[in-house]
Amino acid sequence: MYRTKFFDHLILMAGVIFMLGPLVVAFTTSTHSAAEIHTNGLMLSIGDDFTETYDKVLFKSGGFTGQVTGLTMAMNSLILGLGFAIGKIVLSMLAAYAIVYFRFRFATLAFWLIFTTLLLPLEVRIMPTYKVMSDLSLLNSYQGLILPLLASATGTFFFRQFFKSVPDELLEAARIDGAGPFKFFIDVLVPLSRTMIAAVFIIMFVYGWNQYLWPMLMTTDERFYTLMRGIKQILQVWVGSQIPDYNEAFAMAVLALLPPVIVVVVFQSWFIKGLTETDK
Amino acid sequence: MKRVQFNSRYLPYLFLLPQFAIISIFFYWPSMQAITSSFYIEDPFGFGSSFVGAANYTDALNSSEYQRIARFTIGYCLIVTFLALSIGMLLALKADAVIRGKSAYKTLLIIVYAIAPPVAGLIGMMIFDQHIGPFVKFAALFGWEMKVGLNYFDTAFAMVVVAVWNQIPYNFIFFLSGLQGIPASIREAAAIDCKSGTRRFWTVILPLLTPTAFFLLVINMTYSLFDTFGVIDVIVKDKAANNPITLVYKVYLDGFRGNDLGSSSAQSVILMLVVLVLTMIQFRFIERRVHYG
Numbered sequence: 001m002y003r004t005k006f007f008d009h010l011i012l013m014a015g016v017i018f019m020l021g022p023l024v025v026a027f028t029t030s031t032h033s034a035a036e037i038h039t040n041g042l043m044l045s046i047g048d049d050f051t052e053t054y055d056k057v058l059f060k061s062g063g064f065t066g067q068v069t070g071l072t073m074a075m076n077s078l079i080l081g082l083g084f085a086i087g088k089i090v091l092s093m094l095a096a097y098a099i100v101y102f103r104f105r106f107a108t109l110a111f112w113l114i115f116t117t118l119l120l121p122l123e124v125r126i127m128p129t130y131k132v133m134s135d136l137s138l139l140n141s142y143q144g145l146i147l148p149l150l151a152s153a154t155g156t157f158f159f160r161q162f163f164k165s166v167p168d169e170l171l172e173a174a175r176i177d178g179a180g181p182f183k184f185f186i187d188v189l190v191p192l193s194r195t196m197i198a199a200v201f202i203i204m205f206v207y208g209w210n211q212y213l214w215p216m217l218m219t220t221d222e223r224f225y226t227l228m229r230g231i232k233q234i235l236q237v238w239v240g241s242q243i244p245d246y247n248e249a250f251a252m253a254v255l256a257l258l259p260p261v262i263v264v265v266v267f268q269s270w271f272i273k274g275l276t277e278t279d280k
Numbered sequence: 281m282k283r284v285q286f287n288s289r290y291l292p293y294l295f296l297l298p299q300f301a302i303i304s305i306f307f308y309w310p311s312m313q314a315i316t317s318s319f320y321i322e323d324p325f326g327f328g329s330s331f332v333g334a335a336n337y338t339d340a341l342n343s344s345e346y347q348r349i350a351r352f353t354i355g356y357c358l359i360v361t362f363l364a365l366s367i368g369m370l371l372a373l374k375a376d377a378v379i380r381g382k383s384a385y386k387t388l389l390i391i392v393y394a395i396a397p398p399v400a401g402l403i404g405m406m407i408f409d410q411h412i413g414p415f416v417k418f419a420a421l422f423g424w425e426m427k428v429g430l431n432y433f434d435t436a437f438a439m440v441v442v443a444v445w446n447q448i449p450y451n452f453i454f455f456l457s458g459l460q461g462i463p464a465s466i467r468e469a470a471a472i473d474c475k476s477g478t479r480r481f482w483t484v485i486l487p488l489l490t491p492t493a494f495f496l497l498v499i500n501m502t503y504s505l506f507d508t509f510g511v512i513d514v515i516v517k518d519k520a521a522n523n524p525i526t527l528v529y530k531v532y533l534d535g536f537r538g539n540d541l542g543s544s545s546a547q548s549v550i551l552m553l554v555v556l557v558l559t560m561i562q563f564r565f566i567e568r569r570v571h572y573g
Contacts, residue, residue, distance in 0.1 A: 008374045009381075015371045016388045019448065022403045023391070025414075029406075041412040091299045098295035103285040110296055117307045119559050123506045123528050124551045127535040127544050128310035128317070136305075151306035156299065164282075171284050181286045210396030212510040217536065228510075231398050235517055246412065253402050260394035265387060272390075276457040 023257070030054075030250035037246040049247065057251045068222040070230065070255060076145075077209050077226040077256070083146040084208030085201045092155030092200075093193070097185055099156075100163040101171070117153045122214060130217055140221040149214060155200055158274070162196045163189070199274020202267050206260040227256040314552075318545035329542070336546035346530070346547075353505070353526040356440065360504040363444045365496060368451025369489070373481070375452075376459040386456065393449035397507055401514030404442035408434075428515065429523065436524040439515055443508045450503075451496050458492035459485070498562040502555065527551060 025042050032040075032047035058070040098104075099111055122129065129148050138144035166189070174184045190197075212228045219225055225233070234249050264271055318336050320329040340346050375385045392400075407415050408428040416426045428438045462485070470484040509528055516523045525533070528551065535544030 005378060008378050011374045012371065012378065012381075012385050012389075015367075015374075016385065019389055019392050019445065022407060022445070023395075026403050026406070037412055041417070042406065042414050091302060094295040095299040098292040100282060101286055102292035102295075103287055104292040107292070110292075110300075114299060114303065117303050119556055120307070120311060120552050121502070121506050121555065123509060124531065124548045124555065125307075125310045125314050126532065127541060127548065128313035129306060130536075131313065132305065132310050147302060148306040151303045153303075168282055168284055171282065175284070181288060181291055184286075206394050210394075210399075212396060212398045212513070213532070216513075228396060228398055231402055231514070235402070235514060246406065249402060250406065253399050256399050257395050260396075261391055264394040265391060268387060268390060272453055272457065276454060 026250050027254050030247050030254055032247060034243050034245050034247045038243045053247045053251045054255075057248050057255065068225050068230075070227075070252065072223065073225050073227045073230045074255060074259075076224060077228070078259070079142055080145050080211065080215065080226055081205045081209035081259075083142065084149055084211075085204035087146060087150050088155040088204045089197055089200055091150060092153070092157075092159050093190075093197075095156045096159035096163055097189065100160055101181070101184075114153045114156055117151060118157065122148060122152075126213065126217065133218060139218050140224050142224070144218055145215055145224065145226075146208075149208065149211060155204065158196065158200050159193070162193060166192060195270060196274065198267065198270045202263055202271040203274055205263060209260050227252065231256060311552075314545045314548045317541055318549045319542075321542045322540075332542070336542045337550070340543055340546050340550070349525060349527055349530050352436070352524050356436070356443075356508075356524070356526060357501055357504040359440055360443045360447065360508070361497065361500040363440070364447040364500055364503075365451055365493065367444065368448045368496075369455045369493070371448070372452050372455035372459055373485075375456055389452050390449045392446060393453070395446060397443075397446055397510030398514045399510075400442050400446040401511040404438055404445070404511070405515055408438040408441075429517070432522060432524055435515060439508070439511060439524065442511050442515070443504060446511070447500060447503055451500070454492050454496055455489065458489050462488050495562065498558050501558055505551075505554070 025044060028044050028046055029037055029042045030053060031050040032043055033049045033053075036047065037043070058074075060069060095114060099107065099114075133139055133144050133148065138147070170188055170192075171184065174188055179187065210228065211226070212232075215224075215226045215229050216232055219229055231249075231252055234245070234252055237245075317329070319331060319333060321332045321336070322329045371389055375382060375389065378385070405428070407413050408426065410416055410427060413426075413428075416428075419426045426434045426437075428434050466484065466488070470480050474480050474483070505526065506528055508526065509532070512525060512529050516525060516529070527547065531544050531547045531551065534540045534547065538544075
């Protein structure tokens with residue numbers, strides 16, 4: 001008995017080292033200077049250049065036009081993450097409410113039209129979506145960043161499953177008390193869905209913050225660069241330089257991963273609940 | 281559906297309107313365009329386009345390059361899925377078995393879920409970097425001279441490791457919650473009937489986990505097909521020449537770098553069909569699970 005527990009812990013610790021080791025090394029290495037990293041390789045000790053490197057990455061203007069700093073990119077990522085999460089929740093709660101709580105003629109059709117969007121991720125229709133966006137002249141705008149990502153039914157699916165699990169008696173009671181559709185939604189359903197909203201919010205925020213391909217294609221104006229786009233930028237400068245800015249690349253990676261990691265760790269119980277209870 | 285529902289002429293449509301506006305502009309319109317333009321060839325000088333029937337499809341499917349990339353994609357998806365699922369399950373089994381430090385392990389093991397594929401790719405690139413990468417030095421001890429970015433196999437190896445690393449937490453979360461859903465009575469009964477932990481796993485625990493595993497199988501396939509785009513883009517850095525890439529990356533290369541809209545769209549439609557099949561499998565399965573659950 002004792003031995004099996006010992007081996008269980010051993011495997012788990014190996015797992016933790018495998019999963020977190022790269023993150024720890026990325027952070028510690030980012031506190032050294034590029035030249036030092038170039039000669040010594042990745043390092044586990046904390047260096048002296050922490051403030052200098054992070055100050056540079058956060059506040060020094062970079063890029064071709066010199067208009068973009070790490071902080072701007074972080075702000076854009078935040079706008080994308082929040083805008084996407086909030087937009088998703090509003091759209092999908094309303095749609096799920098209509099589908100679950102109303103009897104209307106085209107209900108089945110509406111259901112299928114919405115859920116077909118689950119079939120095709122943005123990646124497979126990226127070219128035509130880009131064309132549509134340029135026709136609508138939405139390239140290089142926050143709407144352009146957020147709206148196409150909203151065109152999928154994941155959130156609606158979450159809320160539909162949740163609303164279906166809400167007891168019918170609540171609606172009966174509300175109707176006896178004379179509550180209309182708006183009152184029922186705002187006074188009963190929204191407060192009931194609080195945990196669900198929190199869970200969807202976390203999942204969607206992380207998803208939005210982490211978007212790469214779409215922001216990369218549609219932001220040519222550096223003022224709209226997100227941190228993910230900044231990572232691409234750093235790598236493009238990389239090729240052909242004598243001593244690449246390893247420290248800045250790592251610092252950028254740390255900045256890009258910190259907010260979603262904090263959100264997931266702090267709200268992990270909600271997040272896990274939302275993820276596993278509805279099966280996407 | 282609900283026993284009691286509201287009856288209203290306009291309200292449901294009003295509530296559906298925002299979602300429908302978004303999906304018709306940003307989903308149905310582009311998807312239709314992808315399908316239409318897959319049957320046309322664009323004039324390279326921009327003087328319109330001509331209808332070519334299924335030529336874009338046959339050209340793509342018959343090209344040896346496409347076939348090579350398709351073979352790689354299938355292999356890549358299978359290996360990533362297999363490794364991410366088995367390591368995720370192993371860690372979940374162990375985290376479920378220990379009593380001390382259970383929640384600490386759980387927290388530590390889910391962190392990587394929050395990391396975006398391109399960031400994972402960037403960190404992976406450093407680990408596999410020729411000058412500073414610790415793994416390269418480690419491999420050199422065994423006489424393996426790793427050249428990620430230059431050598432086909434080495435690049436593929438790095439891509440698989442990074443993708444698996446990034447996907448393990450998702451599987452871990454699902455397997456752990458699946459394990460915690462197994463009633464204590466079943467575990468106790470199994471423990472009385474069978475002393476061997478390994479046999480108990482194969483005959484009792486694993487069958488009970490199959491619904492979760494099957495669900496995750498589809499999710500992992502779609503993950504390795506689409507979401508690893510960021511990993512690949514960061515590791516390959518636009519130089520796809522001799523490097524392994526997946527079909528999604530090729531759609532992007534042909535469309536945006538090669539400006540070959542027709543072929544890129546045809547490839548998109550082929551991928552749509554693949555996802556369609558995968559999702560249909562998933563839907564069937566979810567229904568079954570709801571039935572038993």
